[in-house]
Amino acid sequence: MTEMADWNTQVIEEFRANKGELSGQFAGAPVALLHHVGRKSGKQFLAPTMFLADESDPRAIYVFASKAGAPTNPEWYYNITTAGTTSVEIGAETYQVTAEEVTGAERDRIYAEQAKRFPGFGEYAEKTEGIRTIPVLKLTRAN
Numbered sequence: 052m053t054e055m056a057d058w059n060t061q062v063i064e065e066f067r068a069n070k071g072e073l074s075g076q077f078a079g080a081p082v083a084l085l086h087h088v089g090r091k092s093g094k095q096f097l098a099p100t101m102f103l104a105d106e107s108d109p110r111a112i113y114v115f116a117s118k119a120g121a122p123t124n125p126e127w128y129y130n131i132t133t134a135g136t137t138s139v140e141i142g143a144e145t146y147q148v149t150a151e152e153v154t155g156a157e158r159d160r161i162y163a164e165q166a167k168r169f170p171g172f173g174e175y176a177e178k179t180e181g182i183r184t185i186p187v188l189k190l191t192r193a194n
Contacts, residue, residue, distance in 0.1 A: 059098065059099055062077070062082075063084060066082060066084060066099060070142050070143040071140070071142035077101070080101050081102050081104065082099055082101055083099075083100060083114065084098070084099055084100075085097065085100055086145075087127045087134070088134060088137075089130060090133045090134070096126075100127075101114075102114050102115075102190075103161065103164060111190065111192070112139070113187055113188065114187070114188050114190060115165060115172060115175075116186040118175075119175060120174060120175035120176075121178075122182045124183065124186060128186055131150045132152060132186075132188070135150055135151075136148065136193070137190070146192055150188050161187050162176065162185065162187055172185075
């Protein structure tokens, strides 16, 4: 396994053992596990990611394809946008969501709010400036 896969596995195990509560750098942060299917491989994957709850729609959250400021988007972003649907785990609950990319001024507003709450996201945007704009996905609970 790669170093990143090992790290993700540790986060996922702690998340599930503690019903979504994490320690260390994620203590108190809102974290979801994104389930996604490889668009090429068909394999099932999990990606832990921080999220921002939508203040006006309790059924929706926003996730950020930051990849810690890497020059490329994470694979989960492509898998989820290709599928248009996925499921998420938040706390001890798993549910289906639809996914849509947020763009323009709305994307910028949401990303700025996340960076205000968690300054590391501002650092990720600085790392990717001129290379890529970090995508924001709105995940809305399916009925």
